[in-house]
Amino acid sequence: MSESKSTTLTKRAAYELRQRIIHGGLPGGTRLYEVALSEELQISRTPVREAMSRLAEEGLLERAPGGGFQVRAFSLRDVTDAIELRGVLEGTAARMAAEQGVDPVQMAGVWAILDRLDRCFAGDRVDFDAYSELNAQFHCALAELCQSAVILRELERVKSLPFASPSAFVLGQADAAGSHRSLVMAQAQHRALAQAIARREGARAEAIAREHARIARGNLEETFVEGAQPGGSMPGLALITR
Amino acid sequence: MSESKSTTLTKRAAYELRQRIIHGGLPGGTRLYEVALSEELQISRTPVREAMSRLAEEGLLERAPGGGFQVRAFSLRDVTDAIELRGVLEGTAARMAAEQGVDPVQMAGVWAILDRLDRCFAGDRVDFDAYSELNAQFHCALAELCQSAVILRELERVKSLPFASPSAFVLGQADAAGSHRSLVMAQAQHRALAQAIARREGARAEAIAREHARIARGNLEETFVEGAQPGGSMPGLALITR
DNA sequence: GGGGGGCGGGATGTATACATTGGATGTATA
């Protein structure tokens, strides 16, 4: 091992496996064999094992009956449920934040992200990359308003499923005009949500968060029905089988 | 190793660690050292490591910054949040079940459990052990009505925290009369919840499930305020610190 | 011909030696 070792081998193995899974190299249900992987990655069994264990924590793998691991398979139903669940959790976070009141500094940060999101719309053109990044930041910052480690932890878990990330909202829009309309609507919901929290309207905040996720779910369902299956607009769609 | 090895050493190590954590032998925040544990348990580092990894998946341990594990510490806030979260998830499951309709056979099973729960009340005396067991079964069967692997998975995760189990409802009642009243009320909510699902009243089902957890949360808060800290009526209370 | 038992191979489980890392400690120098 005279090579570059920027990180631990465990992390390298985990990264490599994660990439393959997300990009479809290892379809759902595939059984992973320690020896085969360690030979292929030129890494001994121990870190490979450790990496698989961590990916199981992330939810990409599951422990196979009788030992070992296999790639977790997701049905379309699983995917829509995950997105709905994300909405439920974000809604709960929003409601809790509204009920208990928020730190002004944190809230200012949320508004700042919203302003920067606005700037992604130039005329009828959208800077998708910037939007996605800021959108993720917004959802993250919003959830943190609830000050609950338990809620945040579970939310992180659900969002770690690649297809349940906030950017699912973008999907399913065939033309640019449709995308633009979708994102304008999403941004309006973002502002309404922040406003509801600031005004301490818990029930309203929760309802908006849920509706927001419901639309993302609908978009993803459309995308899938139209057959844009693996590797489409979003990495991680390759995970969806059955 | 000529001894009885009914299971793998990993499972033995995990069991032993879990017991110590739940019963307070290893307080929250305690760092776990592989060598020390392996010497103490007379098991080599590898299975100990594996066991810690699994307990991290369960949520009892967390990976320490810079490697290794430590016992997860729960504040009272974490605990109440976890119970509220359980209510949110059960509420979601109930709403989904109501909206999509339920399998009659499963629903019959739920009613059967409810009848058996009724029989735990004999006059003004309650068979607590039987009640706890059946109560857990009820909550489990109810959640399964939603037919969603994703929701069930997350719900299992939250319930695996010892203090977030359904039996938290029993806590915080000083006298037998108080307990009896509590359980009668809980059972009434159980029936109302099942009825709402059967009648496909999703919103109502969700609301009842949440209220049910809210009461459990209140009971646990009382218990804690009254200072019945570690090892009290429920194992797992020892986890709560700060 | 069918069933049972033994045998072999492949997979994970386990033990342990060695490598590496990161922090604590102590010392020398400015």
Place this chain on the structure above:
DNA sequence: TATACATCCAATGTATACATCCCGCCCCCC
């Protein structure tokens, strides 16, 4: 005295050999 650097130690990371278990196959006996 403070800072920078060398050193050491303890803890995890890694490699690898060996043990064990499970399962399928085949052969032999009934």
